[in-house]
Amino acid sequence: xxxxxxxxxxxxxxxxxxxxxxxxxxxxxxxxxxxxxxxxxxxxxxxxxxxxxxxxxxxxxxxxxxxxxxxxxxxxxxxxxxxxxxxxxxxxxxxxxxxxxxxxxxxxxxxxxxxxxxxxxxxxxxxxxxxxxxxxxxxxxxxxxxxxxxxxxxxxxxxxxxxxxxxxxxxxxxxxxxxxxxxxxxxxxxxxxxxxxxxxxxxxxxxxxxxxxxxxxxxxxxxxxxxxxxxxxxxxxxxxxxxxxxxxxxxxxxxxxxxxxxxxxxxxxxxxxxxxxxxxxxxxxxxxxxxxxx
Amino acid sequence: xxxxxxxxxxxxxxxxxxxxxxxxxxxxxxxxxxxxxxxxxxxxxxxxxxxxxxxxxxxxxxxxxxxxxxxxxxxxxxxxxxxxxxxxxxxxxxxxxxxxxxxxxxxxxxxxxxxxxxxxxxxxxxxxxxxxxxxxxxxxxxxxxxxxxxxxxxxxxxxxxxxxxxxxxxxxxxxxxxxxxxxxxxxxxxxxxxxxxxxxxxxxxxxxxxxxxxxxxxxxxxxxxxxxxxxxxxxxxxx
Numbered sequence: 001x002x003x004x005x006x007x008x009x010x011x012x013x014x015x016x017x018x019x020x021x022x023x024x025x026x027x028x029x030x031x032x033x034x035x036x037x038x039x040x041x042x043x044x045x046x047x048x049x050x051x052x053x054x055x056x057x058x059x060x061x062x063x064x065x066x067x068x069x070x071x072x073x074x075x076x077x078x079x080x081x082x083x084x085x086x087x088x089x090x091x092x093x094x095x096x097x098x099x100x101x102x103x104x105x106x107x108x109x110x111x112x113x114x115x116x117x118x119x120x121x122x123x124x125x126x127x128x129x130x131x132x133x134x135x136x137x138x139x140x141x142x143x144x145x146x147x148x149x150x151x152x153x154x155x156x157x158x159x160x161x162x163x164x165x166x167x168x169x170x171x172x173x174x175x176x177x178x179x180x181x182x183x184x185x186x187x188x189x190x191x192x193x194x195x196x197x198x199x200x201x202x203x204x205x206x207x208x209x210x211x212x213x214x215x216x217x218x219x220x221x222x223x224x225x226x227x228x229x230x231x232x233x234x235x236x237x238x239x240x241x242x243x244x245x246x247x248x249x250x251x252x253x254x255x256x257x258x259x260x261x262x263x264x265x266x267x268x269x270x271x272x273x274x275x276x277x278x279x280x281x282x283x284x285x286x287x288x289x290x291x292x293x294x
Numbered sequence: 295x296x297x298x299x300x301x302x303x304x305x306x307x308x309x310x311x312x313x314x315x316x317x318x319x320x321x322x323x324x325x326x327x328x329x330x331x332x333x334x335x336x337x338x339x340x341x342x343x344x345x346x347x348x349x350x351x352x353x354x355x356x357x358x359x360x361x362x363x364x365x366x367x368x369x370x371x372x373x374x375x376x377x378x379x380x381x382x383x384x385x386x387x388x389x390x391x392x393x394x395x396x397x398x399x400x401x402x403x404x405x406x407x408x409x410x411x412x413x414x415x416x417x418x419x420x421x422x423x424x425x426x427x428x429x430x431x432x433x434x435x436x437x438x439x440x441x442x443x444x445x446x447x448x449x450x451x452x453x454x455x456x457x458x459x460x461x462x463x464x465x466x467x468x469x470x471x472x473x474x475x476x477x478x479x480x481x482x483x484x485x486x487x488x489x490x491x492x493x494x495x496x497x498x499x500x501x502x503x504x505x506x507x508x509x510x511x512x513x514x515x516x517x518x519x520x521x522x523x524x525x526x527x528x529x530x531x532x533x
Contacts, residue, residue, distance in 0.1 A: 163400060166393050170386045177384040179348065181445075182372045182401025 003135060005257040006250055011141045011210070013249025014148035018203030019226035020233065020241040021155065022196035028172040028236035029192045031087065033094045036076045037200040038223030039101035040069045042216060044201035045119060045208025046108050052120050065205045066198040073197025076100050077190055101219065108216045116213035126212065144206045151202055152242060155195070159238065168192055172236065200226075225265075228272035234282020243284050297360045299324045299453055299484045300345070305354035307337075307344045314340040316508040317354070322453070327475075327485040329495045329516065332505035333530055338488040339381055341505065342455050345486075346378045347371055358453065373401050377451035381458050383442045387431025391422060391441055394430050398445035411448040418474070419444055436467040443474045446483075453484045460491045472498055492530050496520040504529050 019041045026034045044065045051061035080096035125143060129136040159165035170178040171188045179185055200223070207222065208214040229248050233240025248268050255264030275283060298321035307315040314337050322328045332338050343349040345356055347368040356363045363371055372378065377398075385394055395415065399408045406414075416423040419440045425433060430441055439459065446454055459475065460468040472494060479485055489495040496502055496516040503513040506529050512519075519526065 163396075166389065166397065169389060169393075170397060173386050173388050174384075176348065177380065177386055178397075179368045180346070180372060180378050180380055180384050181386075181397045182369050183397070184367070184369045 002254070002257065005253045007132075007135065007137055007141065009250030009253030010246055011144055011249070012253060013246035014145055015203045015207045015210070016222070016226055016229055016249055017242045017245035018148060018151065018199045018206075019223055020229040020245050021152075021238060022200040022203075023226050023230045024233070024236055024238060024241040025168075025192055025196040025199075027230065028238075029168060029189065030081065030093075032081065032084075032090050033097070033227070034076060034081070034193070034196065035094060035098040036073075036080070036101040036104070037196060038219040038226065039104040040072060040197050040200040041204035041207070041223035041226075042214075042219035043072070043104055043108065044069060044204025044206075045214030045218075046112060046117070046216075047201070048205055048208065049112070049117055049119055049214055058120065058122070062205055065201050069201025069204075070194040070198035072104075073193040073200075074190055076197070077193040081189070081193075082186075105216050105219065112214075112216070114216060116211075116215040118213055119208045119211075121209055121212060125209075140210060144210060147202070147206060151199065155199070155238070158195070164188075164191055225268060228268050231272045232275045232282060233284050237282055237284060240282050240284035244282070247283075296324075297357070298322055299326075299359055300486065301355075301357040302341075302345065303355045303357075305341070305344060305356065306352040307340055307349055308352055314508055315344065315351075318505070318508070318510055320503050320510060320513070322484050322486055324452075324484055325479075325482050326501070327479050327487065327499045329499035329502040330486065330488045330505050331490070331492050331495060331502055331530060332488075333490065336505045337508040338505055339457055340508075342378060342380075342457050342486070342488055345455060346376065348378075369401075375402060375452040376455070377446055377449050377453070378455040379442050379446070379457060379459070381461065383438045385430040385433075385438050385441050387429060389430060390427055391430055391433070392426050394441060395422075395444060395448050398449040402449050402451070404448075404450050408448075415444045415447050418447060418477075435462055436464065436470075439463060439467060439471055443471065446478060451483065453486070454478060456485065456487045458489055459487065460489065460494065468494065490530070492526055493520065 019037060022037045023034065026032065047065040047068050048061040051064045052058060056064065076097055080100055081093050084093040125140040126138065128139045130139060130142055159168060167178065167183045167188050168191065170181065170183055171185050175185050204218065204223070207218065225248065229244040230241055232248065233244030251267055252264035255261070255267060300322040302318060302320050305315050305318040306313070318341060320328070330338055330341060340349065344351050347363060347366060358376060395412065396408060399411055404411065421437060422440060422444055425437060430438065433441060459471045463471065475485060475487070475498065487495060487499065496519050499516040501513065502516050502519050503510050511529060512525065
């Protein structure tokens, strides 16, 4: 039973990880919080519902969720971050992105109403299970884990092995020096927002597949947890975001297993407060260094 | 006579109410090495950052190879053969030495391959070969300076702007840095060097300008200014 809950926790954590990666990518590059990511997470599921409703097969609907969330990320970059470049505009940009997120919630509720909406998932994904290390694991969970692993591997390759990733890392360390080396900082910002938003959308898409429904309040109830995860893992630290997400997912699942129920969420936020007090750079290194701006 | 490669006319730059440059005019002909000397706070770094469009100017013109640079994004300008080595070297500490050099290569790919460009770097700085896979942030100060100059070897700019190359270096490394800059000059590169280390720089530069409180107060050949010791100490402190 405990092993099963740990698997559940890892599945939950892997979905959190995608949003946390989005938060930490944007924070790493701009030193700013993009609150709209939580709502792009929420939107992921609804885009699937909408596209399937228009006749798209599930695989295409999933791809659309990633692409549309990515494009909406570009909109967020343009309206909430492009103008606020100075370091002291952090609050302005964060508030503006929060407002964009709230608009997304309103639009979803206008379109689909306030109640959760069923996501068309093949019934065998939920019914069937596979034996993994002597445990029966629902096919759905294996699909979610496999997809998140693929996305994380792709992100890892993108960041560490490609020219785009090299530019992103250069801008994360110093926009000034990166510009002097010919890097187009504006373009890197856009790329970062697209990737981060597509990842958040992917997380929400899988979250809705697992639950069988998409709900307009999951940005607040689950998407925001990515903030705690980012703080726990170290702001701007990609590896820390993944490890922190798995840790949080497992803590929540075990809390349910041992009858603490919703207390799991309290533990997560308390853990964030504790980590911020004791290790502000995060549990797993926290390698992000902010440029000294003259 | 063709227009100088770099032509700065009546350049004004301000940080809010503080005027940092108040009408700077200077030029560098192709293949020439010019120096701008000045004490701390005289506006040297501001001048370089304004030339590369990292700072907005209030007034004045900057022409590179005859073309006005106003409105050209900084990263675009740098792709056109202008390499600005900022104060503090400008290496990206969390990228490896290879990645730092790759950035410089990508912004202006020469007709050689990146591997060939690396060979040229290793021939000049064997040490960079040993350090190639390390993070630039783990290099010593001298090695970082080598990496900075190695970027110019990879990138082959037509116009090189260098901000205080001797800052924080041991005397041996300062000599090494100037030796490399001499090689760049011999290869026909136009160099604008900004320094506090007046004597070394004046022996190196063809011409020099003295900057004081955002204005050029005097200029002349390196040799002439070098012999005018009273003027130097007056404008540069101990010089």
